[in-house]
Amino acid sequence: MKFAVVLALALACAAAAPVEKEPTKIVRSEFDQQPEGNYVFNFETDDGTARQETGEVKEALDEDNKPHTVVVVRGSYTYVDSEGEPQTITYFADETGFHAEGRTIPVAPVPNQ
Structure with missing residues (x-):
């Protein structure tokens, strides 16, 4: 009898263990990164996740109207949500x-005007 209880407990623990x-x-x-700072980046995984991004160096004016260099980034990423639906976010x-x-x-x- 004890053996059956121990066996049942062992099987229950094994079944409850995370897979x-x-x-x-x-x-x-x-x-791919260029010497001047521009780049292209992307990847894709076997679970449906993907990301692509580009960066481009450009001149911009700061709050004092002084020029400075910035990197403009554009891209998107996709993932599969908890319902199994692909979701894509685009950004810059x-x-x-x-x-x-x-x-x-x-x-x-x-807002109402």
């Missing part, structure tokens, strides 16, 4: 800040 998921694999990856960043768009990003209401 280790195989690590995500990178199926494509690229990074420049001297005005970081700006992102996508179905899952809330949009601020427009």
Whole structure:
């Protein structure tokens, strides 16, 4: 009888143990940086995650109207959400800040005028 209880407990513990998921694999990856600072970066994994981005150096004016160099970044990333749906976010960043768009990003209401 004790053996049956111990066996049942061992089987229950084994069934409750977490199943280790195989690590995500990178199926494509690229990074190319130019000497002047421009770059192209992208990757894709076997679970549906992907990202692509470019950076371009340009001159901009600061708050004192003095020129300085900035890197303008444009890109997007895609992931699979908890419902199995792919979600894509596109973005850019420049001297005005970081700006992102996508179905899952809330949009601020427009004030009445």
